[in-house]
Structure formats: structure tokens, C-alpha cells
Amino acid sequence: MSTTTIRRSRLHRREHLAAAAFIAVPVLGFLIFIAYPLLFAVYASFTKWNGLGEPVLNGLDNYVEMWNDPYFWQAMGNTVFMMIGIPIGLVISLLLALALNRKMRGTTFFRTVYYVPVISSLAAVAILWQWAYNGDFGLVNQVLAFFGIDGPNWLQNADTAKPAIVIMAVWKGLGFSMLLYLAALQSVPRHLYEAAAIDGAGAFSQFRHITIPMLRPVTFFLVVTSIIGGAQIFIEINIMTPTGGPEFSTASIVWYIWQKAFNYLQMGYATAMSVVLGLLVFVITAIQFQVNRRSQFSIE
Amino acid sequence: MTTVLPVTARRRLPRRVSGGSDAPVGTRSRSYRAMNVIVTIILSIGGIVMIAPLLWTFSTSLKTKEAVFALPPQWIPDPVQWETYIRVWTAGPLASGIWNSIIVSVSVTVVGTVTSAVAAFAFAKMRLPFKNVVFLAMLSAIMIPFPTIMIPQFKMFADAGMVDTLWPLILPGLFGNIVMIFFLRQFLDSVPDSIIEAAKLDGAGYLRIFFTLIFPAIRPAIAAQFILWFMAMWNDYLAPIIYLNSPEKQTLQLVIASFNATYASQTDYPLIMAASFIALVPVLVVFVVFQRQIIESVALSGSKA
Numbered sequence: 001m002s003t004t005t006i007r008r009s010r011l012h013r014r015e016h017l018a019a020a021a022f023i024a025v026p027v028l029g030f031l032i033f034i035a036y037p038l039l040f041a042v043y044a045s046f047t048k049w050n051g052l053g054e055p056v057l058n059g060l061d062n063y064v065e066m067w068n069d070p071y072f073w074q075a076m077g078n079t080v081f082m083m084i085g086i087p088i089g090l091v092i093s094l095l096l097a098l099a100l101n102r103k104m105r106g107t108t109f110f111r112t113v114y115y116v117p118v119i120s121s122l123a124a125v126a127i128l129w130q131w132a133y134n135g136d137f138g139l140v141n142q143v144l145a146f147f148g149i150d151g152p153n154w155l156q157n158a159d160t161a162k163p164a165i166v167i168m169a170v171w172k173g174l175g176f177s178m179l180l181y182l183a184a185l186q187s188v189p190r191h192l193y194e195a196a197a198i199d200g201a202g203a204f205s206q207f208r209h210i211t212i213p214m215l216r217p218v219t220f221f222l223v224v225t226s227i228i229g230g231a232q233i234f235i236e237i238n239i240m241t242p243t244g245g246p247e248f249s250t251a252s253i254v255w256y257i258w259q260k261a262f263n264y265l266q267m268g269y270a271t272a273m274s275v276v277l278g279l280l281v282f283v284i285t286a287i288q289f290q291v292n293r294r295s296q297f298s299i300e
Numbered sequence: 301m302t303t304v305l306p307v308t309a310r311r312r313l314p315r316r317v318s319g320g321s322d323a324p325v326g327t328r329s330r331s332y333r334a335m336n337v338i339v340t341i342i343l344s345i346g347g348i349v350m351i352a353p354l355l356w357t358f359s360t361s362l363k364t365k366e367a368v369f370a371l372p373p374q375w376i377p378d379p380v381q382w383e384t385y386i387r388v389w390t391a392g393p394l395a396s397g398i399w400n401s402i403i404v405s406v407s408v409t410v411v412g413t414v415t416s417a418v419a420a421f422a423f424a425k426m427r428l429p430f431k432n433v434v435f436l437a438m439l440s441a442i443m444i445p446f447p448t449i450m451i452p453q454f455k456m457f458a459d460a461g462m463v464d465t466l467w468p469l470i471l472p473g474l475f476g477n478i479v480m481i482f483f484l485r486q487f488l489d490s491v492p493d494s495i496i497e498a499a500k501l502d503g504a505g506y507l508r509i510f511f512t513l514i515f516p517a518i519r520p521a522i523a524a525q526f527i528l529w530f531m532a533m534w535n536d537y538l539a540p541i542i543y544l545n546s547p548e549k550q551t552l553q554l555v556i557a558s559f560n561a562t563y564a565s566q567t568d569y570p571l572i573m574a575a576s577f578i579a580l581v582p583v584l585v586v587f588v589v590f591q592r593q594i595i596e597s598v599a600l601s602g603s604k605a
Contacts, residue, residue: 023431029475038444113351
């Protein structure tokens with residue numbers, strides 16, 4: 001009896017050692033490349049630091065500066081504004097998913113076509129859209145001219161630069177949400193529709209009372225991930241409007257952080273802004289986890 | 301939940317609920333088919349919008365500098381000028397950009413996949429006190445946006461003298477990918493504990509169990525995650541732009557961005573478009589080849605959320 005417990009505990013100890021060794025590398029990576037930088041970011045946000053020397057504590061100065069910095073608020077406002085693409089994209093991608101969920105020819109082909117922008121590199125896509133938005137000979141204005149509309153010089157105009165980036169972002173992300181909606185649609189239990197049809201529910205009320213509720217978890221996931229992604233919009237801005245756009249109209253918060261940190265070497269101030277960004281994203285994600293726990297759904 | 305979603309199952313809403321009489325079923329399916337035609341037309345128009353910018357990139361890359369500004373626009377260039385695709389290699393560090401991107405993406409994904417998979421195995425199937433606490437702590441890290449930690453990371457790599465080398469892009473990835481660990485751990489739920497116990501009784505070590513039993517069993521999940529990670533690394537832009545300054549050290553995405561900045565002022569759009577198109581081709585090829593795995597893993601990860 002006692003020998004078997006000893007043997008078992010020895011076996012367990014060997015398993016513990018092996019398991020610890022197996023998870024050691026990612027745990028170490030997490031500590032070095034995420035946990036430590038995060039703590040350092042919080043510390044550096046209370047310092048004056050040019051990135052070359054050591055950070056010097058200066059209390060809440062960075063946060064006060066941020067509060068009084070009109071560019072910070074404008075960059076925040078721009079970032080939030082550019083999120084109007086999220087609901088637009090969700091509606092269009094749901095319609096696309098419904099269309100592709102029909103039994104007909106060519107759905108695989110269309111699925112591929114709509115997904116190609118998703119996998120394309122954002123840098124390359126930003127370049128070609130910048131070119132498509134050119135006021136004189138860009139593709140967009142040529143198409144508009146076909147309908148007799150005289151298009152603006154999209155990215156050079158403070159009123160149209162942000163919408164131009166929104167349009168491109170919707171185009172880029174459509175395939176992704178479409179695919180998730182399609183997967184969710186295909187996992188809605190068929191008997192629900194059968195039962196509803198027997199009860200005399202028409203197509204629209206089936207859609208409203210079965211499809212929409214069943215898609216809610218995916219919608220929620222998409223809303224949250226798009227907000228988190230949208231809060232970090234950078235590449236499009238940096239390539240299409242390298243100076244932050246006309247009248248700072250397209251400068252996003254990450255673009256502004258990057259600019260302050262690596263062009264103006266105000267690392268302390270930039271870190272303070274990045275901590276605020278991190279907090280915002282954390283709050284959004286925490287809300288998601290909370291709500292998601294309440295509305296669990298499974299595919300069974 | 302752990303198996304791959306049935307892609308073709310439950311495609312269609314029930315059509316034959318009215319039972320007995322055939323007439324309504326016939327008209328219904330006829331109207332369904334008529335609707336399909338309309339839907340196909342709308343989807344085709346949308347599909348053109350999705351693909352047009354890419355086709356236009358390719359078409360522009362084959363034009364002469366003058367033909368770019370021709371009105372009405374030429375969809376099929378006249379004359380077709382393949383010469384740009386030769387010129388582009390000497391116009392900037394495109395070849396070294398591709399090479400750098402390959403070094404970063406391949407080393408990170410190959411090494412990082414092994415470290416992630418081994419860790420996922422330990423998290424899912426091995427006994428270790430507090431392993432779930434550790435796992436949750438790591439999982440919470442996916443909430444931290446990269447911009448929040450990029451400046452301290454930059455300081456670390458600057459102190460280590462690694463700025464303007466590929467190391468800051470490679471090193472963090474070698475330690476594994478938390479998202480990948482998460483999905484592989486979920487997938488491992490479908491592997492029965494009994495086969496592991498049996499192998500243990502036969503005296504197999506844990507590494508051997510991993511490579512002979514676990515790895516083959518979760519290969520599809522690994523493949524899907526590997527491809528997604530590879531494409532993300534290949535397309536990355538923010539980290540490279542922070543660390544890399546010298547043109548010959550830059551990754552492909554930075555090289556095409558600097559093509560864009562340099563040659564736009566010379567209105568050499570065919571050259572910019574050729575470089576951008578070359579940057580798009582590798583992921584397009586990967587996508588076409590692994591389309592099923594990519595689509596299934598994306599759909600799976602979304603429905604798991």
C-alpha cells in the first residue's frame with residue numbers, strides 16, 4: 001500500500017516535471033515579452049522619457065498633458081468615427097451570408113471571391129486603394145464618372161478622407177464576418193425552422209425569431225473583435241495618409257502614439273496614451289466575457 | 301464542439317413541410333430557383349467590387365507610365381508591358397524584402413508551432429498543479445493590444461542592441477503563440493485520455509507520446525493554425541516599421557510601402573502596382589491551396605467565441 005503511493009507520487013512528480021518543461025517556453029515568453037513590458041508601460045506612463053536615456057518620474061504630468069492635448073482627442077475621435085464601418089459591415093455581411101446559405105451553384109466560388117481581400121496584405125491593399133482614391137484618374141472616381149458623378153479627391157479632403165478609409169475597411173473585412181455568419185447559419189438546428197413552419201411562421205418571422213437570436217453570439221463576437229481591431233487602426237492611416245490626413249482628419253490613436261514615440265521621441269507621453277488604449281480594450285473585452293458567459297450557445 | 305463544423309450540412313431550410321400535395325412544392329422550388337438567379341446576379345456584382353481593385357492592380361502593373369492616365373481607363377493594357385516585372389527587382393530591395401519576410405515568417409511559425417503544440421498538450425492532458433491558473437493568466441494576455449507594450453518592447457530590444465535586425469520580430473514568436481495554444485488545447489479534448497494512459501503503461505516518455513500519438517491526432521488543427529499565423533506574420537507591418545530602418549533589412553510589406561512613397565512622386569504607378577502585386581501573390585497562393593483549412597478554422601474559431 002505505502003509502496004504504491006510512493007511509486008505513484010514519484011510517477012506524478014515525473015509527470016509534473018515533464019509538464020512544467022513543456023509549458024516553460026511559452027510561459028517564459030509571456031513573462032518576458034508581455035507581462036514585463038506591460039508593467040514597464042504602466043511605470044513609464046508616469047515618467048518623462050525620450051527613449052534614449054532613463055525614464056524620470058514626473059507623476060501625472062503625461063495624463064494631464066493628454067487631457068489638454070487637442071490632438072489626442074481628435075485622434076480618439078477619428079478612431080471612434082472610423083468605427084461606423086462596423087455596423088455597416090455587419091449588415092452587409094449578414095445579407096451575404098444569407099445569400100450564400102442558399103442551395104445554389106457557385107456559393108464556394110463566391111465565398112472565395114469575398115474572402116480574398118481578408119487574406120490580402122493590408123499594406124498592399126492600402127496602397128492600391130490610395131491609388132484608387134486618386135482624384136484625377138483613380139478607379140473610384142472613374143466608376144463615379146460613369147454615373148455622371150464628379151468625385152472628390154478623396155484622401156486630400158478633410159470631409160471625405162475618413163469615409164474613404166471606412167469604405168476600404170468595410171471592403172477588407174466583409175469576407176471575414178460573412179464567413180463567421182455563414183458557419184453560424186449552417187449550425188442553426190433545422191428542426192427549429194420546421195417547428196416554426198408548422199406553426200405557420202413565414203420566412204420573415206422565422207428570420208426574426210430564430211435566425212437573428214441564434215446568430216447573436218457571433219454578432220457579439222464580431223462587434224467586440226471589430227471594436228478592438230478598430231481601436232488599433234494604423235496601417236491604412238500610415239500608408240494612405242502618412243501625415244495624418246488633411247487637417248489631422250485621419251490620424252488614429254495608434255498612429256498618434258507611434259508618431260509621438262518614434263518621430264518625436266516623447267516615449268513617456270506615448271506610453272501613457274498606449275496605457276489608456278490598453279485600458280479601453282481591456283474594458284471592452286471584459287464586457288464581452290461577461291455578456292458571453294450569460295448567453296452561451298452550443299452547436300448541438 | 302471539438303470537431304470541424306459540417307460545411308455542407310443543413311444548408312437549406314425545409315422545403316417540404318406542406319406534405320401531401322405536390323403543386324405548392326413545385327411553385328415554391330420554382331420561386332426558390334428564380335430567387336437564386338437574382339441572388340447570383342447581386343453576388344456577382346458584389347464579387348466584381350471585391351476583386352476589381354486587385355485586377356486593376358495587376359492591369360496597371362502591365363501598363364506604360366502614360367497609359368495609366370488614359371481616359372477612358374484601359375482594363376486591358378495596350379501595349380502590355382511585362383518589362384516592369386523585371387525592372388521592379390532593381391528599383392528597390394524587393395528580393396531582400398521577400399527573403400527577410402520568409403526568414404521571419406518561417407522561423408517563427410515552425411519553431412513557435414512546436415513550442416505551442418507541446419505546451420497545449422501539457423495544458424490539456426498532463427497533471428501539473430496550478431496549470432489552469434497559469435493558462436488563464438496567459439490567456440488574459442490576448443486582451444493586451446500590441447501598441448500598449450510596443451514601446452517597452454522596443455526599449456528591451458534597443459538595450460540588447462537588436463534594433464534594425466530581424467531578431468525583435470523573430471524572438472517573441474519562437475516562444476509560442478497563446479491563441480494557438482488555446483485552440484490546440486480545445487482540440488485535444490477530442491483525443492481520449494486512454495490512449496495516453498496506454499502509451500504510458502508501455503513505458504513511452506512524454507515527448508514520444510507527443511510526437512507519435514498527439515501530433516498526428518491534432519495535425520489538422522495545427523495545420524489550420526499554422527497557416528493563419530503564417531499569413532499574419534507575412535502581412536505584419538507595425539512591428540517591422542518600428543524596428544527596421546535600413547532598406548536591406550526591411551520585410552516585404554515595408555519595402556512595398558517605401559516603393560509607394562518613393563515612386564508616387566515620379567508617377568511610376570506601374571512599378572508600385574507590380575511590387576504590390578508581387579507582395580499579394582504568396583498569400584493568394586497559400587489561400588488557394590489551403591482554402592478549406594483556412595475557411596474551416598476561421599469559421600470554427602468564430603463560433604467558439
